[in-house]
Amino acid sequence: MSNADIVIAAIRSGYDRLADVVKKLDDDALAGPSAATEWDIAQVLSHLGSGAEISTNTLQLAIDGQPPAEGDFNQTVWARWDSSSRREQADGFLEWNDKLIALFESLDADQRENLRVELSWLPAPIDVAGFGRMRLSELTHHSWDVRSATDPDATLDAAAVPEMLQNSGNLSWISKPAALNGETAVLAVTTTDPETTFTLRLADPVTIDEAPADQPGGTLTLPAEAWLRLAAGRLGPDRTPASVELTGPITLDTLRGVFAGF
Structure with a gap:
């Protein structure tokens, strides 16, 4: 194909x-x-x-x-x-x-x-x-x-997720760095179904780097479809899978503010 x-x-x-x-x-x-x-x-x-x-x-x-x-x-x-x-x-x-x-x-x-x-x-x-x-x-x-x-318990269509991941690298037009209130952080992100790894740099602007960070300040592990929903403002507290794990100085509520939807 x-x-x-x-x-x-x-x-x-x-x-x-x-x-x-x-x-x-x-x-x-x-x-x-x-x-x-x-x-x-x-x-x-x-x-x-x-x-x-x-x-x-x-x-x-x-x-x-x-x-x-x-x-x-x-x-x-x-x-x-x-x-x-x-x-x-x-x-x-x-x-x-x-x-x-x-x-x-x-x-x-x-x-x-x-x-x-x-x-x-x-x-x-x-x-x-x-x-x-x-x-x-x-x-x-x-x-x-x-x-x-x-x-x-609805999720994004599984067949779409790998293709959508290819278009999820440009966050400048959907992110709201003001929600960080001056904080910055570097998160090592790992997704499942499919497995991917990348670096999320929370600053102004918010960016993604495909290369792993040398010394990330935290980690975010979640299903790939949940990452896509987070980036699109669709990962509210009542819609967040139990498997989502976040470490470091940034809270999930802060991430929700950064990615408030469009």
């Missing part, structure tokens, strides 16, 4: 899992709270549905050899979804994710390897695997937002 094959398969399995849940939700459930504190479940589905519509358009333009959409295309899509009813948002989530995944799956081996997708906010086009990982991360975190509303 190529990298793109693995990513596309993970998007498919993650979507199918969430779609099975969504198809059973009545109108009251759609209006219920999600783990994304500012959104109800329908709003999470609207976010995923509008994102799928925009991603479908972006990928199709790349296939056709065209530049990214110009003007206010994204804003127009978001406005239409925001004005839809909760039921329309849920149905649209299913419709547009079906379309996006079908388009991913229609790519032949050459396209999966050599096609480049241009995004207006990136300095250079990216390959299908990279584009897919962006969608996979968004889908996986927000799938958890929906599923964990009724399942306190």
